[in-house]
Amino acid sequence: MNQTTITFWGGLRTIGGNIAEIKYGNDRVIFDFGLVYDPSTTIIQTKQRASKYVSDQLQLNAIPMIDGIYQQEDIQAGVYAFEPLKAFEETELNTAVFISHLHLDHIGAMDTIAPQIPVYLSKESKAYFHQLEKIGEGLTKQRDYTGINYQEPLHIGAIKVTPFQTDHDAYGSMAMLVETPDLTVLYSGDIRMHGQHPEYNQTLIKAMQDYTIDLLLLEGTSFRPHTEEESTADQTRVQSEKEIASFIAEKLNAHDRLAVFNIYHRNLDRIEHMIDVGNRTKRTVVFELATAHLADRFASDKQFAILVPSRETLTVWEQDLMDRYPIVNATQINKAPATYFVQNSFDRITDLLDLEVQGALYFHSNGIPLGAFDLNYHALLGLLEQLGLIYQSVNVSGHATQSDILALIDAIQPRLLVPWHSHYPELVIPNNPEQAVFLPAKATYVYNDGTLNKI
DSSP states (O other), X not given: OOOOEEEEEEOSSSSSOOEEEEEETTEEEEXXXXXXXXXXXXXXXXXXXXXXXXXXXXXXXXXXXXXXXXXXXXXXXXXXXXXXXXXXXXXXOEEEEEOOOXXXXXXXXXXXXXXXXXXEEEHHHHXXXXXXXXXXXXXXXXXXXXXXXXXXXXXXXXXXXXXXXXXXXXXXXXXXXXXXXXXXXXXXXSOOSSSSOHHHHHHHHHHHTTSOOSEEXXXXXXXXXXXXXXXXXXXXXXXXXXXXXXXXXXXXXXXXXXXXXXXXXXXXXXHHHHHHHHHHHXXXXXXXXXXXXHHXXXXXXXXXXXXXXXXSOOOHHHHHHHHHSOXXXXXXXHHSGGGEEEEOOGGGGGGGXXXXXXXXXXXXXXXXXXXXXXXXXXXXXXXHHHXXXXXXXXXXXXSOOHHHHHHHHHHHOOSEEEEESSSOGGGOOOSSTTOOBOOOOSSEEEEETTEEEEO
């Protein structure tokens, strides 16, 4: 007689890298398939070794040793023998992989999966990721992926997966309800209640009232010891996504010099907020080409200009954008700096050397570098100080607050809670003292009457 097993492959004490496998008989679903974000290891670059990319990632322990996920030629591409790992061709499992959203700690290893295995994202995520690939922000290897509709179940043999739209700081995010003949699991993905669309999460919570959730796999990013305080530079008065545009606009309406912003453009809401700021302050919003392309495809308001790139050779899509939108160069900005709101991503920080930035405001709004754990963050602050820019933190987390996480647990009332996507999952202590909590290891478990037992 078949019994559902659940295997935890990653994300148990890390921010991201969540990978779990639910298997019933010969059917198996896996979610997500990302990479743990660790700036200290970025010195190792493997993208130039595309033919050995999968074997490199396995050798670096960046992806887990899961049977039947990687194709034979990828496993054998390097000199290392990954025994007893079985290639896709050596198993008969009916496997599908689901990606909750487009952040690299959830999607970053999607391209290591054997191309014969279907990978599913929300239709919104698929459309957005296609454009990310177009602007050069795809993954190392190309592969097919399929878009699915929210609240439309998909059957992988005896396993049913129903996606639900959620609010996170990535376009197209979703949670997943996974049902097998003997187990019901809800995976929250990354979620927040202080975003642009909390109604998405309310729809999910309301729908879950019709289910008995055996396992709730819930992110716990915001839980950390009180001793880990934010740096003074990173503190912000903005508490929700909806406050961002008004906060920046208020600052700019009292400022008579240039303003600069640094965002992460996988967050479509943040792109639209920058455009809104321009409208509120009568400043011209100036995007870099890559962000302009995403705004052109997905933003509801397209009132922006494009910063002329320093290179002369343009791709077809870049030239098309330059032909259709106003273009602005550093000379024009320097003639009337108080009329512009200019994007400056960290990888283009030297562009600031061309601008009159003394006394300019620099709005850091969840752009790279993300925080003090990244060495580049200190380099950023140092350069801004040297050039005379005034740093303004407008960082709004993509993750639910501690109180909102606890309220979510109360609303769903799972038989067993598994907190993960956290450095400190043991700090997730539910309001209800009767709520069962389990902290798994990287192992395989079976569920029996409210408990997980290792096999």
